[in-house]
Amino acid sequence: MREIFLPFLTWFGLINKDTLKADFFAGLTGAVIVLPQGVAFAAIAGLPPEYGLYTAMITPIIAGLFGSSLHLISGPTTAISLVVFSAISRYAEPGSAQFVQMVLTLTFLAGIYQLVLGLVKMGKVVNFVSHTVVIGFTAGAAILIATSQMKHVLGIKIPQGESFVHTWMDVFMGIPSINLSILGVAIFTMLSALVMKRYLPKMPHLLFGMVMGSLASMVLGGEANGIKYVGEIPGHLPPLSLPEFSFAAIKQLASGAFAVALLGLIEAVSIARSIATKSHQRLDGNQEFIGQGLSNIVGSFFSSYAGSGSFTRSGINYSSGAKTPMSAIFAAIFLALIVLLVAPLAAYLPVAAMGGIILLVAYNLIDFHHIKHILESSRSETSILATTFFATLFLELEFAIYIGVILSLVIFLMRTSLPNIADLAPDPNEPRHKLAEVAEVGLPECPQLKIIRIDMSIYFGSLDKVQRELACIAEKQGIKHVLIVGEGINFIDLAGAEMLIQEAKSLKAIGGGLYIQGVKNKVFDFMDRIDFLADFGEGNIFSSKEAALHSLSLRMNPDICATCTKRIFRECAKLPGA
Incomplete structure (x- = not known):
């Protein structure tokens, strides 16, 4: 309260002979x-x-x-x-x-x-x-x-x-x-x-x-x-007025x-x-x-x-x-x-x-x-x-x-309603196979798991863009598993959380799933307050990319993995035919 109504007290201490x-x-x-x-x-x-x-x-x-x-x-x-x-x-x-x-x-x-x-x-x-x-x-x-x-x-x-x-x-x-x-x-x-x-x-x-x-x-x-x-x-000081x-x-x-x-x-x-x-x-x-x-x-x-x-x-x-x-x-x-x-x-x-x-x-x-x-x-x-x-x-x-x-x-x-959504994949030229943008580096992608990064926020204004992207992945690309890298997500509102739960259920119904990795602490705290984890699935939230990829590799269709030529994840080296 003192800072609000007596802010001059904070700079009075700066006054000296030189400043005067x-x-x-x-x-x-x-x-x-x-x-x-x-x-x-x-x-x-x-x-x-x-x-x-x-x-x-x-x-x-x-x-x-x-x-x-x-x-x-x-x-x-x-x-x-x-x-x-x-x-x-x-x-x-x-x-x-x-x-x-x-x-x-x-x-x-x-x-x-x-x-x-x-x-x-x-x-x-x-x-x-x-x-x-x-x-x-x-x-x-x-x-x-x-x-x-x-x-x-x-x-x-x-x-x-x-x-x-x-x-x-x-x-x-x-x-x-x-x-x-x-x-x-x-x-x-x-x-x-x-x-x-x-x-x-x-x-x-x-x-x-x-x-x-x-x-x-x-x-x-x-x-x-x-x-x-x-x-x-008039040559006088300001008179009183009402x-x-x-x-x-x-x-x-x-x-x-x-x-x-x-x-x-x-x-x-x-x-x-x-x-x-x-x-x-x-x-x-x-x-x-x-x-x-x-x-x-x-x-x-x-x-x-x-x-x-x-x-x-x-x-x-x-x-x-x-x-x-x-x-x-x-x-x-x-x-x-x-x-x-x-x-x-x-x-x-x-x-x-x-x-x-x-x-x-x-x-x-x-x-x-x-x-x-x-x-x-x-x-x-x-x-x-x-x-x-x-x-x-x-x-x-x-x-x-x-x-x-x-x-x-x-x-x-309008700008925030169109978040940038980038496709990611491991870069084999990086020591730890760091995820990089597919379009930028020209990387191959897994036929079963789509990794995307959403920049900006998931809120009522950006729902349409995010939903259309997820629908395109499932319907046009035929990929049932989607991992969202959440490092670029500034916040998620209630409408955004409900949309993610709905999309997770839709993908689960066709044998896949929606997963999130690396969200910021304030975003995770909001999810926790609204019981998002219970509906979305605690097993679908990951703190690190390594934990996410290790867990999700076990959920892929082994028949498709056996004939896959991409083998972009380290976990793929342990699969038959590797």
Whole structure:
């Protein structure tokens, strides 16, 4: 219980003078980076800009204290922001008090989902969701984000709530009315940020782009030429807030909150694991679920909206030399100090400059390298990628997440439902006549005993494949005795056990038998618990290949053995005519 609710006690012991120094500077770097990102992400979510900064102050502290990763930095993210906007914008006007209230409720519900999943030990569920789902969804989300900014970077009037297709139709129809001053500010902002990133990659290029965009807007005449500004951001710490707990609100937002929770968990755990492979840290997926859940629950009471792990900030945090989650706490503290000092300057930040920054963020979301690799290497993963990508563009975002997750699970089940079944025979070139694959080495087989190895598991999904293989051996090959080498069987469920008993009885009825050798301890323990051995026959279960072949050689038809020319087993040397 202490490890679950007080996990920070395990890394408090790592803190010393050196780690505090490293975490201090890593936190300072993270605070500067998240300042423009927080404002941009809030805009994507349809919230006033300060809410992105509030989220970047509260979420990383709670997630750092109650998660398991030493380097993961949580806070507002692009994908989560877009899902939040999609889930709430159908019910309330973005930026309104009602919209903010519903976002806080959505955040609270998402946190509850995540906390419950962590407490019931569902952390490994993320392993069954293909990372391709995240890549496809993020690529689609990036295009949607870029689409949503067209009105801000072009100065074209586009009605609120337009679909992806209709928005681009409006863009093409509005080309003659593009405001060149607004477009100029957006382009200059992007170019400034790109040049800074190219020549000074360690500097906060997005922040630099915003500053240059503000200067460009002044040169181009500002509001006199139609350039709008973000407006002054309140320069204070996150105020207390209260989500709505009415039954109507919870019912209305439950589905969207689950989509936010699921995407947030996939993002956070995936990012934490990618960094853990470099830092050689062992993660606890369940604890990450708990940390993310508590961060959203607590955040909803401090004017924060749903957050998750940030790949950019987490990667920079690790590369900056962070040693413990104290870096996340330092980053939040520094961000609060920066906000208190520079928040009024947002009054000079053009909406077009913000749009340009968001376009850069959207472009960087698309993982071109992995998309190319998926398209070239795997049809099944390509289908997941394409389905999730197009569902993100043309369907409700939460529905797109569900489709991608369900499709990845279906493909996983399809793969496990087709276990590899290999024919085995003794290899005479091996000192102990080790069993080898017949097709691979080209070995002769016994006409009376078929030896097969089943890789993966025997469960309800793979029964059809295993049954068809056993039926083919008995009916088409005319072999009545079948030995299953069980070293590759990970588990057997109740349906699988019942199937094996049924096949054993069928083979026994025609004068043969089904036998198993070398199952793993956990598989044998399961068999023992369900009284499998009594129905299957204890004499048909063997611990070693030698014991199995010695026993089964005595059950073969001696007349067939007398005329057999194969003689592949050592026991065959003792038979007449050998």
